Amino acid sequence: MAKENLKVLGxxxxxxxxxxxxxxxxxxxxxxxIEEDIPNKSPLLLELNPVHKKVPVLVHNGKPIxxxxxxLQYIEDTWKNNPILPSDPHQKAMAHFWAKFADExxxxxxxxxxxxxxxEKEEAxxxxxxxxxxxxxxxKSKKFFSGDDIGFLDLxxxxxxxxxxxxxxxxxxxxxxxxxxPLFSAWIENFSNSPIVKDTLPPRDRLLSKLRYMxxxxxxxxxx
Amino acid sequence: MAKENLKVLGxxxxxxxxxxxxxxxxxxxxxxxIEEDIPNKSPLLLELNPVHKKVPVLVHNGKPIxxxxxxLQYIEDTWKNNPILPSDPHQKAMAHFWAKFADExxxxxxxxxxxxxxxEKEEAxxxxxxxxxxxxxxxKSKKFFSGDDIGFLDLxxxxxxxxxxxxxxxxxxxxxxxxxxPLFSAWIENFSNSPIVKDTLPPRDRLLSKLRYMxxxxxxxxxx
Numbered sequence: 476m477a478k479e480n481l482k483v484l485g486x487x488x489x490x491x492x493x494x495x496x497x498x499x500x501x502x503x504x505x506x507x508x509i510e511e512d513i514p515n516k517s518p519l520l521l522e523l524n525p526v527h528k529k530v531p532v533l534v535h536n537g538k539p540i541x542x543x544x545x546x547l548q549y550i551e552d553t554w555k556n557n558p559i560l561p562s563d564p565h566q567k568a569m570a571h572f573w574a575k576f577a578d579e580x581x582x583x584x585x586x587x588x589x590x591x592x593x594x595e596k597e598e599a600x601x602x603x604x605x606x607x608x609x610x611x612x613x614x615k616s617k618k619f620f621s622g623d624d625i626g627f628l629d630l631x632x633x634x635x636x637x638x639x640x641x642x643x644x645x646x647x648x649x650x651x652x653x654x655x656x657p658l659f660s661a662w663i664e665n666f667s668n669s670p671i672v673k674d675t676l677p678p679r680d681r682l683l684s685k686l687r688y689m690x691x692x693x694x695x696x697x698x699x
Numbered sequence: 700m701a702k703e704n705l706k707v708l709g710x711x712x713x714x715x716x717x718x719x720x721x722x723x724x725x726x727x728x729x730x731x732x733i734e735e736d737i738p739n740k741s742p743l744l745l746e747l748n749p750v751h752k753k754v755p756v757l758v759h760n761g762k763p764i765x766x767x768x769x770x771l772q773y774i775e776d777t778w779k780n781n782p783i784l785p786s787d788p789h790q791k792a793m794a795h796f797w798a799k800f801a802d803e804x805x806x807x808x809x810x811x812x813x814x815x816x817x818x819e820k821e822e823a824x825x826x827x828x829x830x831x832x833x834x835x836x837x838x839k840s841k842k843f844f845s846g847d848d849i850g851f852l853d854l855x856x857x858x859x860x861x862x863x864x865x866x867x868x869x870x871x872x873x874x875x876x877x878x879x880x881p882l883f884s885a886w887i888e889n890f891s892n893s894p895i896v897k898d899t900l901p902p903r904d905r906l907l908s909k910l911r912y913m914x915x916x917x918x919x920x921x922x923x
Contacts, residue, residue, distance in 0.1 A: 526800060526833065540792045542799060552788035564776035568764045575766060576750060609750065 481506040482534040484520055486513050488677040488685060490582075490634030491543035492531040497630050498547050500671050502554040506533075544574055547627060559627045570621070573613060574631040581606045585635075588650070589642055589690060593697030596646075603650050607659055614658035618665055625669055629662075633672065636663045641682050645690055705730040706758040708744055710737050712901040712909060714806075714858030715767035716755040721854050722771050724895050726778040730757075768798055771851060783851045794845070797837060798855040805830045805859075812874065813866055813914060817921030820870075827874050831883055838882035842889055849893055853886075860887045861900050865907050869914055 483499070483506050485492030499506055511520055511530050523532045523539040532539050533546045535553070540546050551560050560567050584606055587599035610632065613620055620628040639651045653660040666672055707723070707730050709716030723730055735744055735754050747756045747763040756763050757770045759777070764770050775784050784791045808830055811823035834856065837844055844852035863875045877884040890896055 535789070538789050540789065540796070542796055545792050545795045545799065548795065549788050549792040552791065564773050565759070565762050565764065567776065568769050568773040571769045571772065572764070572766055575769065 479504055479506065480536050482509055483507070484509045484511050484517075484523065484532040484534070485530045486511050488637075488682055489513075489530055490638065491529075493634055493675070493677075494543055494630040495531045495533060495546050495550070496675060497625070497633060497671055498550045498559055500675070501557050501559060501625065502550060503556070504550075504554060544571075544578065544631065547630065551627075559621075559625075559630065561621075561626075570627045573610070573620070573628050576606075576609065577628070577631055581610075581632075581635075585638065585642065585650075588646065588648075589686070590693040590695050591697075592694065595695070595697060600646075600648060600650060604655070607651060607656055611656045611659050614662055619662065625666065625671060629666060633666060636667045636672075637676050637679070637682055638686075639663075641679065641686055644683065645687060703728055703730065704760045706733055707731070708733045708735050708741075708747065708756040708758070709754045710735050712861075712906055713737075713754055714862065715753075717858055717899070717901075718767055718854040719755045719757060719770050719774070720899060721849070721857060721895055722774045722783055724899070725781050725783060725849065726774060727780070728774075728778060768795075768802065768855065771854060775851075783845075783849075783854065785845075785850075794851045797834070797844070797852050800830075800833065801852070801856050805834075805856075809859075809862065809866065809874075812870065812872075813910070814917040814919050815921075816918065819919070819921060824870075824872060824874060828879070831875060831880055835880045835883050838886055843886065849890065849895060853890060857890060857896065860891045860896075861903070861906055862910075863887075865903065865910055868907065869911060 481499075481504060483492070483495055485495065485508060487510065496508075509519070511517060513530070516528055520530065520532065521528055523534060524530075524541040527541055529541070531543055531546060532541050533549065534540075535549075540549050547559065551558065560570055581603070584599050584602035588596060588603050591599050610620075613628075619625050620632070635651070643649055643651075651659055651663065667676060705723075705728060707716070707719055709719065709732060711734065720732075733743070735741060737754070740752055744754065744756065745752055747758060748754075748765040751765055753765065755767055755770060756765050757773065758764075759773075764773050771783065775782065784794055805827070808823050808826035812820060812827050815823050834844075837852075843849050844856065859875070867873055867875075875883055875887065891900060
């Protein structure tokens with residue numbers, strides 16, 4: 476691995492940190508991991524990301540960059556080996572389009588399915604299904620969203636391979652049902668078992684206890 | 700101007716369409732403008748942007764792209780003349796960072812300042828001020844956010860030069876106060892009067908009557 480003056484402030488199960496970790500592994504770039512204690516934000520985090528005060532933050536040669544999708548694009552622009560985005564502008568735009576959709580729509584529906592109750596929970600679970608349909612469609616005749624190899628959109632959706640099954644256990648649901656979403660289910664297997672990813676996923680028991688704790692802390696009672 | 704097989708579905712006062720129009724003017728690219736009637740979405744819009752059903756959509760050689768920031772990056776990747784983004788990866792990341800902040804935070808606070816009432820309106824107006832502070836800071840010793848010439852972040856914030864003063868008139872406010880935000884106020888002047896922009900801004904009277912109509916349609920009464 477190439478040595479760089481590179482630090483990443485992250486959190487072991489942050490969906491947004493994990494994609495940065497995987498992108499740097501694909502590029503073969505070593506970095507210093509600085510673990511943040513999310514409930515007690517460090518002075519370093521507040522200094523490096525004063526606008527959002529969130530992980531991940533990548534610090535390259537002393538210059539900080541926040542927002543995971545912007546960090547991924549920075550990594551791609553800085554280290555040209557093992558590209559994670561297509562060189563064709565339209566294909567690149569499509570990868571960004573679906574990553575934005577995932578971060579705006581799927582993140583919100585999954586979070587709502589987790590913290591809402593009653594009718595709102597049912598609506599959120601239905602929305603997760605509607606959103607996953609688009610990704611099922613995108614996987615037609617492909618192993619990964621990017622084709623034969625893991626790329627940008629795979630990295631952006633990568634957190635779902637750990638989170639959906641743990642949330643299903645907490646909620647007593649099966650959101651990424653194999654019969655309804657055979658291609659997405661196969662993708663979960665392929666992504667989880669890929670050499671870049673397999674030893675980096677959050678330990679299931681630890682994630683389960685973290686998310687159970689969060690579910691109690693953030694739960695929103697039904698509105699009616 | 701270069702002739703291309705290029706169409707843009709837009710709406711005369713859409714903040715997100717306007718940035719695409721300006722980017723194509725900077726590149727000197729001709730396109731066919733297809734005006735959408737937003738309350739009555741056309742079958743063409745639903746076909747070209749089935750996910751979000753929103754303008755703008757850029758259609759280049761028959762291939763559609765939605766989401767204005769992704770369209771801007773596509774334009775930059777496709778036509779290399781008159782760059783709107785820096786070639787330095789960190790500076791490029793910063794332009795994207797502030798554009799994302801503008802679209803997520805400033806758009807929301809300005810929209811809330813417009814449709815909310817009472818205490819929520821006051822809070823939204825305060826949030827607009829907090830968000831504009833960041834942009835005031837970004838303009839230190841610069842004419843445009845990108846430096847001497849209009850670039851990516853200028854385009855993304857360009858809608859504010861028409862909208863803020865019209866909303867101020869409707870709300871009886873002065874959100875981009877010249878004393879509080881001298882650099883941002885100067886930027887509004889510089890951007891509005893630049894050759895690329897000056898004949899393209901929505902006519903003030905037409906925008907005023909459109910936004911008055913929207914304010915009545917979307918108004919949310921105070922919650923307490």
